[in-house]
Amino acid sequence: MAAHADQLADVKKVGELVVGTEMQFAPFDFLEAGKQQGLNAELFAELGKELGVKIKFLDLPWPSVLPGLEAKKFDVVAGPIIVTKARKERYHFVSPIAEATVALMVGAKDESIKKPEDIAGKTVGAGKGSAQLEELKTFAATLPEKVTIREYVDNNQAYADLAAKRIVAVANSLPNISYVAAQKSNLYKVVQPPFGKKSYFAYLGRKDADADSLIAALDAALIKMHDDGRLAALQKKWLGAAMDVPKGDFEPTW
Known part of the structure; x- marks a missing residue:
């Protein structure tokens, strides 16, 4: 039987882990004065130390x-997703790093949407190709009036359209919109409760034999950070509070 490649060995040989992400996803990844900021940069720096490699x-x-x-x-993919x-x-996912339940963000002075069901008959935005978009579509289908859904490649474009009142709400995960609303409370607020099912954010890699070793190593490093408090510290810094997330494999709700 032919030997298969070992992605962890390849990464260690090169001395670099290459991570794909989108830097328009605060507070996980965003640019400030052209420099990457957010939870991902700091968390992957710790993962890089555990694996003995640099992060790109x-x-x-x-x-x-x-x-x-x-x-x-x-x-691997940061995201997280x-x-x-x-x-x-x-x-192939590693252990979750944060809660990801989907909710709505509306204009700070908008009193027409006090609960998720109030988007019936209105126009709402969400990220193109995202699970948050699928959750919004599923929820919208249960409402008595059609919800017009606009899909955005860039979350910041959705937030800008919300501020300009081109849409009445943006559907995204709680950590994302809570951060944005806290940073710009004059423009936005979060509608409670969330409408999505309980869900979690995680990093991921390919699901093949080559990648198994790398994902296992990243998961072990992340569980170590979970146990020694480093993950909770980063959650508090970037998400406002430590979050109760599963450690290791778990069964999603949807």
């Missing part, structure tokens, strides 16, 4: 990130 990020439009992973243009049953069949 590639900033890409989100719709091209997962295809790029499958084409082996980089080693929501773990779903369908995605678990296609990709």
Whole structure:
């Protein structure tokens, strides 16, 4: 039987882990004065120390990130992205790093949307090719009036359209919109409760024999950070509070 490649060995040989991400996804990844900021940069720096390698990020439009992973243009995906049953069949995830339940953000002075169901008959934005978009579509289908959904390649474009009142709400995961609303409370606020099912964010790699060693090493490093408090410290810094997330493999709710 022919020997297969070992992605962890390849990464260590080169001394660099290449990570595909989209730097328009605060507070996980965003640019400030042209420099990467956010939880991902600091968390991957710790993972790099555990693996003994440097980290190189590639900033890409989100719709091209997962295809790029499958084409082996980089080693893993930061994102992070929501773990779903369908995605678990296609990709290999490490332990979750944050909650990802989907909710709505509206204009700070908008009193017309007090609960998620109030978007019936209105126009709402979400990220193109995202699980958040699929959650929005599923929820919108249960409402008595049609919801017009606009898809955005860049989350910041969606937020700008919300501020300009071209749409009435943006659907995204709680950590993302809570961060944006806290930074710009004069423009935005979050609608409670969330409308999505309980879900979690995680990093991922390819689901093949070559990648098993790398994903196992990253997961072991992340579980170590979970146990020694480094993950909770980063959650507090970037997400506002430590989050109760599964450690190791788990079954998504959808």
